[in-house]
Amino acid sequence: MHATNLATAPASKVNYEPKVFDLSKITLREFNQALHSIQDGTNATSWEVINPKGSHAVAAGAEHPISIDVKGSVGYYCGGMNQKSTITVHGSAGPGVGENMMSGTIVVKGDASQYAGATGRGGLLVIEGNASSRCGISMKGINIVVRGNIGHMSAFMAQSGNLVVLGDAGDAFGDSIYEARLFVRGKVKSLGADCIEKEMRPEHIEILKDLLAKAGITDVKPEEFKRYGSARTLYNFNIDNADAY
Secondary structure, three states: OOOOOOOOOOHHHHOOOOEEEEOOOOOHHHHHHHHHOOOOOOOOOEEEEEOOOOOOOOOOOOOOOOEEEEEOOEOOOOOOOOOOOEEEEOOOEOOOOOOOOOOOEEEEOOOEOOOOOOOOOOOEEEEOOOEOOOOOOOOEEEEEEEOOOEOOOOOOOOOEEEEEEOOOEOOOEOOOOOOOEEEEOOOEOOEOOOEEEEOOOHHHHHHHHHHHHHOOOOOOOHHHOEEEEEOOOOOOOOHHHHHHO
16 A cells, blocks of 8 residues: 555645534533634634524634634624634624734624724724624724724724724714724714814825725725824813813
């Protein structure tokens, strides 16, 4: 008998099928424990979760360059603190999807509930439906792209990063914002304290073009958006602005 040469073996012999986890048969704790037990350099880079049934904290703390496909809707904090992983939710997500994520990508095929991407420090969060209130609250470097609308108080105290909204934004948009960049294609119901419309310069067009491409959005142009950001009147106390505090 001759040993199989992996260099010439059929692809089916060397490729790894997705690791499938059925949450109707195992606990969420068991799945997340398996996720956290991955060894560096693993060939098992494709994971699939079926029957999530709205479970909370699915794939929270993922920290390896793998893809995780969740076949259904999830509860709160899906993908929280994500590092490096690509997580796709084939459904909707509860509050706090991508909360405090560091890097990697999270894609929600449906809608997202409150505070999506809250305190996120890096990576890309794409919501293909609508996002509820407080989307991007206190964001610290994350990029968020929402195909639909977002709710009130979104980007509250947003410090850095980019929030891109193809639909409309609710009340108090960008309230008490720092240096994050906000781009909205639709209407803004009202701006929060210290948030103003700002000039769209060529560098902002390039930022938008890049983010739309990464989000797989090809049917809109960067020139269709308006930019919003900080007027910088709240950085230091000024008695003339006391009513805004």
